[in-house]
Amino acid sequence: MERLFGARARLRWIHLILGGALLMPYFLLMQVVVGAAGGGVNALNSLPLSLAAYGASLPLVAATGLFGLVRPMSVAAVRALGGVPGERLAQGPARTWAARGRTSAWWTLHLGVGALVSGITLAVPPAAVVLIALPFVSGLRELGVGFGWFDVLAEPWLAPVLGIGLLAGVVLCAVRAGALLARLAPVLLGPTAADRLAAAEERAADLAVRNRLARELHDAVGHALSAVTLQASAARRVLDSDPGFVREALAAIEDTTRRTVGELDAVLGLLREGDGVAAGDADGAGGAGIAPTLAADLDGLLDRSRASGTPITARQDPGPAGDWERLPAIASREAYRIVQEGLSNALRHGAGPVDLRILVRVRDGNEEEELEITMTNDPGAAPQDRTTGGRGLRGAAERAALLGGHVEAGPHGGRWRLRAVLPLGGGPR
Template identity: 75%
Template sequence: MRKGEPDGAEDKAGAGPRAGRAGAGAAVRGGLGRLFGPRARLRWVHLILGGALLMPYFLLTQVAVGILAGGVNVLASTPLTFIAYGVSVPLAALTAVFGPVRPLSVAAVRAMCGVPGELLAEGPDRSWAARGRAAAWWSLHLGLGAAVSGMSLAVPPMAVVLIALPFFSSLQRVREGPVWLSALASPYTAPFLGIGLLAGLVLCAAGAGVLLARAAPRLLGPTAADRLAAAEERAADLAVRNRLARELHDAVGHALSAVTLQAVAARRVLDSDPAFVREALAAIEDTTRRTVGELDAVLGLLRDGDPGRPDAAPAPTLAADLDGLLARTRASGTTVTAHEDPGPAGDWAQIPAIASREAYRIVQEGLSNALRHGAGPVELRIAVQETTDGKGSAHRELEITMTNPPGAGDGPAARSTGGRGLHGAAERAALLGGRVEAGPHRGLWRLRAVLPLGAGAR
């Protein structure tokens, strides 16, 4: 350390060269990794597989070119060999248009070329544009693969001979092969030429692998039809999940609300009205038993997606389950006045089954909403009405109207239509082409649903 320099100045002065050497070493290691690393080796194998896949096409075109050339051996003529190679590549592309090339290629690229899966298409070709791109990929893969495979077979033995040439006099007397190779393969230059050939082979293989990896997202990536199909699949899956969520919410949510109110009412009169307590406990038992059956049916859909299996509990309907629903709600201490008018059919069993099921769930959600938020008697009206459109055609509608006073501190404005249950009721009605309205009406809270039954509904 020179006089006047602070402590550590010498270390700092040497840090720059050391950092530069470390950076250069890291760059060298990175370059070697790109040439000889696991990914580079897998891409090389992927190219060799492409060359093997081109071999049947090449053998076929080799025979055809040999016949057209007068029955000569194509492999004995370099020009004819390249002609056969040039014809075999478009022939492979033609067959790729009609085969399952894209899904097989996508699987191979994802496993061997290091291309992220989200950049590649899933499933079979859905359009001619996708098939054309797959055919272009097939041509590129098999064409480059054949070239790299040929070099991988020819270059290493040639390089070994050149590297060993200075050490074996018998090899020095052999002058067969290309003229340029015989001129350059002197005992002094042959080892360098052999090493250069090996290096060239590695560089060509690595470059071809990188080219395929960069071309894969363009040629094997999702098309507009693929994205549309994926979006439709996600929408269908979301629709199923929303339907199951509605079933769980309506069945379990209503049961929990009813059981809670029944238990509270029974606790309050436990000593003074044993008969009411017994009635409330019976209602709780019935509610939980029915809810367990509905829950099992929904969980069965989640397990195997089969709503029609023999052990599945039937979905509740107006005809079979409305009276029980009203009785369980009244057992909680809430007064429910029901007005039912099935219309000309005279029986709820005569309306379409799907309308009966969805109407039951809408009534169930309305009662559950009233139990949670209301503070007074509930008035329910269910009626089949006949309407006439502008063309004079008669149509029947099922109208459900439920009103109840708002609870204390939870006025009509506070209970918005943003609840999941009311959203689910609106979705149920929309599936049938109907509508649901919920909100304050003349000082009360009103839920009104209209479900079309069709012109010929009975």
């Protein structure tokens, strides 16, 4: 009984009636055409002409089913009323002609079968009620109800049986038709190879955006928190003995937090859909809201890192041109983040002074330039437990890979070394 009168069966019946309603404009149009072709006869008064109008409307339905937006409308209807799981159906408009052809077949089937079920639903129940009531209402017997091959007046006791049978037939027809459409929906409205490829590309793009946001948050906020913690710790240790250093550390903490607020606003701006304004309006010194670069912000990064008390030696060689401003903007931004991450690791996990070397050189065997970043420091006798899981180094490697470069990190000559190489001649500019 649940299969015949349950909620799913009722919803599928409504889905079929919806298809019949959608066929009506096509059917009425073709009735006019068929009536005109038949010499002006009203097709509504003729069953053969009505059937001809119904048949002639189906090619028109199939043609309109080729429009791309028909598929999302059909998918929404079959998900809500047909009881078909959404993961088995395609998402979005049909992109290829193969997908449009399958959608057209579904559209024609839905409207065509729905029209038949709708017609039966409208016509049969009144006749069935008359048959059921026929033995008990004398006025109905005077109407001379008959079916040609079967005269219900001759055997009136069979009329209720026939009426109940007709009602059962309507229910069974609707249930079977609804189940048929539910089975065919994944076949005709399911994702094609092109749909699966588009969905995979969309997921990949979404994952790339998530990774980008994760890198930016880790490098900007993570470095700032580490630097502020070390600066505050160093200031606390010499609070009574070296007030001048404490003032410098507090000033560095203030500058670090101000800049980080601007960088955080820039990262959050990536989450604002359609926000084409960079976070340069953020309140911060030196336009901290704009993505930092090697040319404009490296010196400030080194000064704030030195405020933690760790000596940092930096050697910079911009190459023959002698100017960091000539670097491609994307290479300058990614190089800054790689240096920032290297300093964060050295300050958190290292011991002793940090040596940083940044130079532009010509690749061996060709005339293309590359930017090399090398940072070394003592690993420390008792390294602290790491809680970040190496996300920063993975992020640095991803940044270098975007430009066609690479990052190496590990022990080297008794010290810890981070080395990054970023192509400049062949990389994105």
